[in-house]
Amino acid sequence: MKPLLKVDNLRIELTTRDGVAPVIDDLSLQLNAGETLSFVGESGCGKSMTALALMGLLPEGVGRVASGQILFDGEDLTQASDARMREIRGNEISMIFQEPMTSLNPVYTIGEQIAEVLRRHQNLSRQAAWNKAIELLDAVRIPNPGARVSDYPHQMSGGQRQRVMIAIALACEPKILIADEPTTALDVTVQAQIFDLLRDLGRELGTATILITHDMGAVADMAERMIVMYAGRKAEAGPVEQIIEHPRHPYTKGLISCVPHLMATLTEERPELTEVPGIVPSLRDFGRDQCLFASRCDRADDKCKTSRPPEIEFENEQSSACWQAEQLR
Amino acid sequence: MKEKTAKPLLKVENLTVRFPVKRGGLFSKKSYLYAVDDISFEIARGETLAIVGESGSGKSTAALAVARLVKAHSGSVLLGDDDFLSLQDEALRQARAQVQFIFQDPYASLNPRLRAEAVVREPLDSLGTGDPSERQASIDALFKAVGLRPEQQRLFPHQFSGGQRQRIGVARALATRPELIICDEPVSALDVAVQAQILNLLRKLQKDFDLTYLFISHDLGVVQHMCDSVAVMYMGKIVEHADRLSLFNNPLHPYTKALLSAVPSVDKKRRQETKRILIPGDPPDPLSPPNGCRFANRCPAAQEQCSQSQPPLRQIAAGHTVACHLVSDNGIAPI
Ligand SMILES: Nc1ncnc2c1ncn2[C@@H]1O[C@H](COP(=O)(O)OP(=O)(O)OP(=O)(O)O)[C@@H](O)[C@H]1O
Ligand SMILES: Nc1ncnc2c1ncn2[C@@H]1O[C@H](COP(=O)(O)OP(=O)(O)O)[C@@H](O)[C@H]1O
Ligand code: SF4
Ligand code: SF4
Ligand SMILES: [Mg+2]
Ligand SMILES: [Mg+2]
8 A cells, every 4th residue: 555645764954043953854754544653752852843844834944854755645745835735734634733722813713713724725605614614513522513613712621622623623634634742731531532532533534643742651542653753863663562562762661661650450569760861952963973862871882872873674563773773672 | 558647747627718700790799719619638747649630620729728828718727736827927937848839830930030059048048047058058968869960059940951940949849848848740841751850859859858748740640650649629629539559449439430541551451441431521610510519510420319419528448538429338439
């Protein structure tokens, strides 16, 4: 099967006061129709930048595609015109942002905002778009959609606003939905509802989802495959269950074991959490020819500090960019 | 379980906090939002009680009232032998030093114009303990205890990472040698790897200084790791209160069950065994709470009697109380 989305050796450069740095450095990935792929990693590792690059929304004058391709249904989006990207955005690829309040317009009702997307991309009449908006609110389980469609964003709870964002993102039945930390600001019970909703809609519409999160539990719950990002680079990638059981990169291992998880049965035992010392390097250090995780890695040796580890692929579809990946089992 | 000392360090009884709210036009009459509604709990010295519950359930308000940072409408807070809410003047100043706060946002909670050392020194100065050289010695010791280097004392908050700023917040909280530290979402603003560093630090300090924690977090994995017991709040009320193992392994209240079932887990066994309990909708308007059980409109187990009267907190087993009409006396949950 041909992948829906194929990213090849993508390099995104940001121009900052400190100079030019590769915020995404040689990233390749594939996304198949209907599947859920998760990006994980600490903040500042380039997850949102990757999403923005796919949407053609890199910060103007600051970010640019330096090399590589983003092939969507065979079309290279890095070469697409602004007009073409506007056609694709919100229609074939759409995105849910982390902050539901800032991404809805406070002066329009939610119905107007959903209908606007439908009218722009699908040429629906005013009335047809309004009716579809009500249907969509119903689909994202907003109770009493016929009345709530005339509400303003501030009249809804955080969870409801995020469901409205999902309704907008799904209005045109996109082929790819990018959800950037869609539930970080929400209660777990609401998160569970949003996740169920995303899963159901993915199943019904065949939408492929890219879920960006820092919560390994959410990844385990939602995604089939995952990509662990570190300092703009792919640290590890592969099937979720396999990686959680046998991470092949010390960073992945650290991310999993530094978090106190809820287990099937809790016991008296409470071992100290594994610490990954230090923090993500700053952007100006991103491009260096070394393993960027070396300063935090307890296995680091001279080689790690002087040359960038290549990506090693294993037979089980797992891959890891670590000099010692073979030994890590 | 640790053996309970005879007398708890903190004993909160029938605490109620209400906020006046104006609703509607100019002539609307004043009504009250009961953010915390008649809650009681205690914490043994050296232990950790966690408060969990959804956003707006009253966790922070309860904690702020315990520390006298918001005014309690009624109820009492016993800190050791002191009736904390009625203390005045010098006695209050001394007792205040016993209760410190660590806040969620290490960015907003530190004065940006003070050097790290001054941030930590402030509470010492205002308490007036020791001479300047003794204070400097305490500051040196505090920086060491929280894992900061001596030369970092001279830096300003913006020169630190989020995790380091939270370490400064912890050092400041420890400065007055408090007995009780209230941690309100102390790691939610931090990256997971940095969270682990701070959580390990908090547990180590608890042992070293025999600290008692009131710990608020929405992350149930974190709560599980930190607590000795848990109080679950819903709309200003405690709906279930139990020791760590009972609460996580044998939750009884339908809300607690729904909450735990919603947490995604990396543990495959847990994912397979947990049946998700969905609670659709939102809590009712806190300005006019229902007469019966406050969870009734979302509770998958609700029966008619649930909306007729409020379920009182009942003891089901030693140290395990729950407020639900349909939990049987021998501890069988309705769902
Ligand atoms: N100063 C205030 N004036 C009026 N209402 C308030 C005030 N502070 C809090 N409230 C209300 O009291 C209730 C409890 O709020 P509180 O901040 O204690 O919740 P919380 O459980 O800490 O929530 P979160 O998880 O979002 O921090 C909410 O309905 C809130 O809107
Ligand atoms: N508009 C921008 N201008 C300059 N630097 C930015 C901008 N947006 C993000 N960055 C930087 O790019 C890096 C990656 O950011 P981001 O993709 O948002 O990370 P993540 O989503 O993984 O937390 C960070 O160092 C961040 O500070
Ligand atoms: S390459 Fe070296 S420093 Fe990097 S993760 Fe592997 S062992 Fe650690
Ligand atoms: S009292 Fe009734 S409505 Fe309330 S939690 Fe128990 S079963 Fe549910
Ligand atoms: Mg981001
Ligand atoms: Mg709070």
